Amino acid sequence: MRRLDYELIERLVPDGASVLDLGCGDGELLAELIREKHVRGSGVEISQAAVEACVAKGLSVFHGDLDEGLADHADGSFDIVILSFSLQQLRRPRLVVREMARVGRLAIVSFPNFAQYAIRWEMLTRGRMPVSKELPYQWYDTPNIHLCTVHDFRDLCREEGLRIERELYLRSFDRPAPGLRRPNLTARIAIFVVTRPA
Amino acid sequence: MGGDTGSAGVVRTRQVTVAEPPRRLRLECGDELGPITLAYETYGTLSEQRDNAILVCHALSGDAHVAGFHRKTDKRAGWWDMLIGPGKALDTDKYFVIGTNVLGGCNGSTGPASVDPATGRPHGTTLPMITIADMVNAQALLLDHLGIAKLLCVIGGSMGGMQVLQWTVSHPERVHLAVPLACAARQPTQAIAFNEVGRQAIMADPHWRGGDYYGRKRPTKGLAVARMVGHITYLSDEAMQEKFGRRLRDIHEYSFSFSADFEVESYLRHQGLSFTDRFDANSYLYITRAIDYFDIAKGGRSLADALRDVQARFLVMGFSSDWLHPPYQLKEIASALRATHKHVSYYEVDSHYGHDAFLLEREKMEGVIAAFLASGARTFTFSGGEG
Structure with missing residues (x-):
């Protein structure tokens, strides 16, 4: 499956940028950014098998826990940091x-x-934790412990004093959402570009 | 790795003489040394392009016998046989693997026990102090002898990992891939402290005689104690609990004496004693000193600055229960490389074996090492002029 979210992220990355991909998985996005955008890329990943897959692709990757923070990294040491x-x-x-x-x-x-409506609907009508292509886990084995909505994320940015440069939305991994209205109700996938104002 | 992995087979240690006068090796301490004998073994075949050579650097007590057997009847293979051979991580069907005994060692290379051609007697402690950089420079002479301009990879754990780092700094143009495991960019304080206990044990042995004991009774007691201390630092609390617990040795009750009642005592005594059969006490002094002096960022430089000129791609590996070189020391190396946007990956092996894990955790290491070598080999080039 062609991942439209990857494509949108790719378009946001300028050619030759330095990129840090947090939770890079098996390195699919990072490898694509190197191939298409000639970035100087590096990833962070917690799963042993995924790190090995990255190394096999010739990627530079750190085996580690994002929750430990990025203390090793100097301010502004990457053009772009991705959390996909x-x-x-x-x-x-x-x-x-x-x-x-x-x-x-x-x-x-x-x-x-x-907060996408299908999820709201499922909760409302079935009264059970929603399972979808984007959220493919049962409640008891999901790694998703901090789900949020578009509104929630905007709130977080405001509280952290971050500037939202752009908001992009998808109906799903393979369905674009041009001119989507009321994204908090209609988009399954949100992509935020934020900066810290100087 | 699949099931069809094999042994490197029957191999033999060879020796070569390098740094013959007047082209003696200039040591870091300022002295010159030569001629120098280096013991080495090779496995696999050097490609026509000479682009598949991997140098394996050994730790404190290692030697050139990295893989395979010396005789068909040998029970024990080389010290890293688990990773080296046909179909293994360092696949000898693809790569030309070199093991060599360090300068200052006692397994075929020039060290305190070898004869000083100037006097006809063993060097003893008249041998100049050797450093990790000196060991690496001697290895570079071995590569010259073998006609290898640039290594595909240099790999090693513990002191071997220090040599790997030193290689990328001393000879950046000669290393394409670097894999330091279970080591540090500078010997940490606690590790110096343990080495000092070992050295004091040797030097307190009356048979040490200032290092002049060749042809006499050797300081085996001191060396055995040094090895016992060292050995403890290679294990972990958990591994010792699991392996020995408080089990008693061949007895049901305490003997109410100072004999080795506990399994762990008996094990350490055995490890210490058997070590004296194969290791020279003066080499132990020299090599631990070389390790203690190791600081890749000497002179108060930042690590990132010290590693600024390295060209190699790195795979840095730490081991979760290693308390001699805990993972943070490996992460520090990887972070410093990343700070200057070098190509570096960090991989942490989850293991309860302590420092020794890098000699034991085959299954947890081989996949990522093989992947790193295979993807790295695709980007190998000889930088301008040579080869």
Whole structure:
């Protein structure tokens, strides 16, 4: 499946940028950014198997826990720091977002929007935790411990004093959402570009 | 790794003489040394392009016998046989693997026990002080001898990892991939302290005689104690609990004496004593000193600054229960490399074996090492002019 969220993120990354991809998984996005955008890329990943997959792709990757923060990184040491679909799995999402905006000149955060109407509907009618393509887990084995909505994330940015440069939305991984109205109700996937004002 | 992995087979240690006068090796301490004998073994075949050579650097008590067997009847293979051979992580069907005994060692390379051609007697403590950089410079002479301009990879754990770092700094143009494991960018205080206890044990042995004991009774008691102390630092609380607990040795009750009642005592005594059969006490002094002096960022430089000129791609590996070189010391190396946007990956092996994990955790190491070598080999180039 072509990941439209990856494509949107890719378009946000200028050619030759330095990129830190937090929770980079098996390195698919990072490898694509290197191939298409010639970035100087580095990833962070907690799963042993995923780190090995990154190494096999020739990527530079750190085996580590994002919740420990990015203390090793100097301010502004990357052009772009990406957190793709991992926000909801962090124990300390607020700290990580704050750190991203410190380490990167630009921070890109994508996450599943928990206020999308199908999810609301499922809760309302079935009265059970929603399971979908974006949220494919049962409640008892989900790694998603900090789900949030578009409104929630905007609130977080405001509280952290971060500037929202752009908001992009998708109906799903493979369905674009041009001119989407009321994204908190209609988008399954949100991509935020934030900066820390000087 | 699949099931069809094999042994490097029967191998033999060879020796080469380098740094013959007047082209003696200039040591870090300012002295010159030569001629120098280096013991080495090789496994696999050097490619026609000479682009598949991997140097394996050994730890404090290691030697050139990294893989395979010396005789068909040998029960024990080389010290890193688990990773080296046909189909293994360092696949000898693809790579040309080199093991060599360090300068200052006692397993075939020039060290305190070897004869000083100037006097016809063993060097003893008249041998100049050797450093990690000196060991690496001697290895570079071995590569010259083998006709290898640039290594595909240099890999090693503990003191071997220090050599790996030193290689990338001393000879940046000769290393394409670097894999330091279970080591530090500078020997940490606690590790110096343990080494000092070991040295004091040796030097307190009346048979040490200022290092002049060759042809006489050797300081085996002191060396055995040094090894016992060292050995404890290679294990972990958990591994010792699991392996020995408080089990008694061949007895049901305490003997109410100072004999080795506990399994762990008996084990350490055995480790200490058997070590004296294969290791020279003066080499132990020299090598631990080399380790203690190791600081890749000497002179108060930042680590990132010290590693600024390295060209190699790195895979840095730490081991969760290693308390001699805890993971943070490996992360520090990786972070410093990343700070200047070098190509570096950090991988942490979850293990309860302590420092020794890098000699034991085959299954947890081989996948990522093999992947790093394979992806790295695709980007190998000889930098301008050579080869």
